[in-house]
Amino acid sequence: MTTARQTTNIAITERGGVSDYKPEGAQITDIYGKHVFNDHVMRQRLPKQVYKTIKKTIDNREPLDATIADTVAAAMKDWAVELGATHFTHWFQPLTGATAEKHDAFLVADELGNAILQFSGKELVQGEPDASSFPSGGIRATFEARGYTAWDPTSPAFVRKTNTGATLCIPTAFCSYTGEALDKKTPLLRSEAAMSKAAARLLNLLGSEEVTGAHSNAGLEQEYFLIDAEYYHQRPDLVAAGRTLFGAPSYKGQSLEDHYFGAIKSRIRTFMEDSERYLYRLGIPIKTRHNEVAPAQYEVAPIFEAANIAVDHNMLIMEVMKEVAGKHKLRMILHEKPFAGINGSGKHCNWSITDSLGNNLLEPGHTPHENMQFLVVLTAIIRAVDKYAKLLRISVAHAGNDHRLGANEAPPAIISIFLGEELETIVKQLVAGSKTSSKGASKIQLGSSVLPHLPKDTTDRNRTSPFAFTGNKFEFRALGASQHVSGPVFFLNTMVADSMDYLSEQIQAAIDGGSTLEQAADKVVKATLTKHQRVIFNGDGYSQEWQAEAAKRGLYNLKTTPDATAHMMDEDIIELFEHYNVLTKGELESRYNIKLETYIKSLQVEVDAVKDIAKTMILPAALKYKAQMDSLNLGPAVKAISGDLDGQIEALAKAIAKLEKEAAHEGGHDLGAHAKHFCDKLVPAMLAVREHADKLETLVADELWPLPKYREMLLLS
Ligand code: ADP
Ligand code: MG
Numbered sequence: 001m002t003t004a005r006q007t008t009n010i011a012i013t014e015r016g017g018v019s020d021y022k023p024e025g026a027q028i029t030d031i032y033g034k035h036v037f038n039d040h041v042m043r044q045r046l047p048k049q050v051y052k053t054i055k056k057t058i059d060n061r062e063p064l065d066a067t068i069a070d071t072v073a074a075a076m077k078d079w080a081v082e083l084g085a086t087h088f089t090h091w092f093q094p095l096t097g098a099t100a101e102k103h104d105a106f107l108v109a110d111e112l113g114n115a116i117l118q119f120s121g122k123e124l125v126q127g128e129p130d131a132s133s134f135p136s137g138g139i140r141a142t143f144e145a146r147g148y149t150a151w152d153p154t155s156p157a158f159v160r161k162t163n164t165g166a167t168l169c170i171p172t173a174f175c176s177y178t179g180e181a182l183d184k185k186t187p188l189l190r191s192e193a194a195m196s197k198a199a200a201r202l203l204n205l206l207g208s209e210e211v212t213g214a215h216s217n218a219g220l221e222q223e224y225f226l227i228d229a230e231y232y233h234q235r236p237d238l239v240a241a242g243r244t245l246f247g248a249p250s251y252k253g254q255s256l257e258d259h260y261f262g263a264i265k266s267r268i269r270t271f272m273e274d275s276e277r278y279l280y281r282l283g284i285p286i287k288t289r290h291n292e293v294a295p296a297q298y299e300v301a302p303i304f305e306a307a308n309i310a311v312d313h314n315m316l317i318m319e320v321m322k323e324v325a326g327k328h329k330l331r332m333i334l335h336e337k338p339f340a341g342i343n344g345s346g347k348h349c350n351w352s353i354t355d356s357l358g359n360n361l362l363e364p365g366h367t368p369h370e371n372m373q374f375l376v377v378l379t380a381i382i383r384a385v386d387k388y389a390k391l392l393r394i395s396v397a398h399a400g401n402d403h404r405l406g407a408n409e410a411p412p413a414i415i416s417i418f419l420g421e422e423l424e425t426i427v428k429q430l431v432a433g434s435k436t437s438s439k440g441a442s443k444i445q446l447g448s449s450v451l452p453h454l455p456k457d458t459t460d461r462n463r464t465s466p467f468a469f470t471g472n473k474f475e476f477r478a479l480g481a482s483q484h485v486s487g488p489v490f491f492l493n494t495m496v497a498d499s500m501d502y503l504s505e506q507i508q509a510a511i512d513g514g515s516t517l518e519q520a521a522d523k524v525v526k527a528t529l530t531k532h533q534r535v536i537f538n539g540d541g542y543s544q545e546w547q548a549e550a551a552k553r554g555l556y557n558l559k560t561t562p563d564a565t566a567h568m569m570d571e572d573i574i575e576l577f578e579h580y581n582v583l584t585k586g587e588l589e590s591r592y593n594i595k596l597e598t599y600i601k602s603l604q605v606e607v608d609a610v611k612d613i614a615k616t617m618i619l620p621a622a623l624k625y626k627a628q629m630d631s632l633n634l635g636p637a638v639k640a641i642s643g644d645l646d647g648q649i650e651a652l653a654k655a656i657a658k659l660e661k662e663a664a665h666e667g668g669h670d671l672g673a674h675a676k677h678f679c680d681k682l683v684p685a686m687l688a689v690r691e692h693a694d695k696l697e698t699l700v701a702d703e704l705w706p707l708p709k710y711r712e713m714l715l716l717s
Helices: 004-015 039-045 048-060 066-082 121-125 185-205 229-233 236-241 266-281 307-327 368-387 389-395 421-432 486-512 517-535 544-553 561-565 571-579 585-630 636-641 645-663 671-697 710-715
Strands: 085-092 100-105 107-109 115-117 147-151 158-161 166-176 214-228 286-291 297-302 330-333 346-355 467-469 474-480
Touching: 004 214, 004 229, 004 710, 039 048, 039 066, 048 066, 066 085, 066 121, 066 166, 085 147, 100 166, 121 147, 166 185, 185 214, 185 307, 185 346, 185 368, 185 486, 214 229, 214 307, 214 486, 214 710, 229 236, 229 330, 236 585, 266 286, 266 297, 266 307, 266 330, 297 307, 307 330, 307 486, 346 486, 368 389, 368 421, 368 486, 368 517, 389 474, 389 486, 389 561, 389 571, 421 517, 474 486, 486 517, 486 571, 561 585, 561 671, 571 585, 585 645, 585 671, 645 671
Parallel strands: 085 166
Antiparallel strands: 085 100, 107 115, 147 166, 158 166, 214 297, 214 330, 214 346, 286 297, 346 474, 467 474
8 A cells, every 4th residue: 555645755856856957048147036016117107207206205215106106007008018917916915914906907908899008096005905804903893994005116017927827916015095005105104104203303413414214124044845736735723723733753863963054956946046036036146055953944034125125025035936846846834933843933133223414323333423323223122112012022923823933943022132241242332331441441421432343243142042143234143934024123112212312312402501512322222221221131041040030130931922922912012102103092903903912813823723634534543453463462572572562543633622711711801811721731731632642653563654754754855
């Protein structure tokens, strides 16, 4: 008898390593941005005056001049049609965390029965998808379902092509008719405005009078797994829950550490090259690819871009790569913990701020003035991360990421900042008011001396810190691989805006009290760092000592999604978002509800899948094997090595019964309590089922085992 698993194993020997290389002849420079309605295309195709107006809108993030919309729409349509587009869609990002689209043809029929292609300014600027089925977290009753999408001209429109057609995609924000944000883009854009204003105010005060604003950047490193599509389809847990809920460890996991940065197999490389070509056409600057730590795990990273665009591009990267993987008979898995016992997948958000003159505010400078500015901005960020640590923790809290944070492969659930030795020394000296640096050379005082040289590529790359300074940017490392990046970025922008305003006020007050600018900045930086330096930690974030030390310092250690989310409606959080017009209390509350609902629903899928797979696949296989064994007259030696088959079968049945009992618990109305029940009762109950199922996997005859095994999924491709 050949099992489905064996058939797949054989099929892969023919697939693996075969590259379907067709010379394309195209250089990156030939294809890059070819499917994007970018600056270059606009300059070519728009009347000069219209081009100038739209450029101003984009650069200054100003409201769109309605009179030019028709002209822009017509040019966009002509361009898209030349690329084969028949349809357009507003492309938006509802609170599901995925993207959404509803296509309309450019088609209009005239009286003679002919087809005309049309696309109006109104259709470009505003859309009205029936939004009744998107989650709103209670913000909007279904009877007033109408939401509308509004063009975001700062993120360029693009064409997505297939072999049979193409669609013009217009990035949009998605709001209710009463103006509430129903999406992930709107608060990000609002937070950019808030941070821009606060940064300009602070920099103006510090003497950079020409600065009119700032924006944040994001460089997103994306981890993922690839497994053969046929295995995937034989694993109902992967299909439904995105991760394996069962599976004994592979003999060969990541212990040999031979996968990290290893030679990339040609089948995988072919997939990477194919998806990159697609992404280059979309103007996404993919830069880096490599094998990651776990077998079958990889990473892709583009060059950083303005955060709003980087976030859109990250969504496209995930979507396009999933599609292209299918073409290669692979499945891309973005879950944070698809396989137990080996590393899961995260997403690093490299974040920085650029002012309107193009200066990176996180770049230590060469002049005393630049240094003062750098240290004040750094102080603002340190204060923000300490004051709103719980917010950063909330921004990465979801069911998948609960498997990673604090699991010795990802940063701990405690939010702290890593500065590196040089910078930490400077902070310490600023706090102590000491006059000399450790090197005994320059005087550490704001605005009066040049900072010691800060090496950008410190060998001391602390991988255990959730929020690390890496030379000219911060790297927020706690994000889950699957997650939408808007939340982490808009939380960060808003809390940093708050800190910048705080420092502006304090410095202004000191100046009003008679201090010089330098004295004022010195004093305020010192006081602020003294208060918030507890969040700085350069040691091993994975260690037990840090857990104890962090508790002593009074830092939050919010281990699970329900624990973290419990702080989402804290008074200071509501005030922060309301003050900066990023989220109203209602909008925040809707996100709180959705976060918990999503947590509960995704765990409910897992619970149902565990019950089903255990009862209809694993238990029957074990019983069949038991019947075979029982029919034989076994000698004592065979018995001795056969393990406790009967005992494990009984234990599995008991564990399933326990899970069913816990799952029967009625939710009630309190989302927080319901989520806690899933976390405290159902997660351990699922693990107990798994424990016995995985033991059985090591006892039952291989030919009877219904699920592809870890050693197959992870090592064969
Ligand atoms: P790693 O952390 O793996 O060493 P890199 O240092 O090469 O990786 O950079 C990772 C990401 O950080 C890339 O996307 C890169 O473009 C981005 N990055 C570099 N400089 C900045 C910056 N100033 N702001 C935001 N992201 C940046
Ligand atoms: Mg990195």
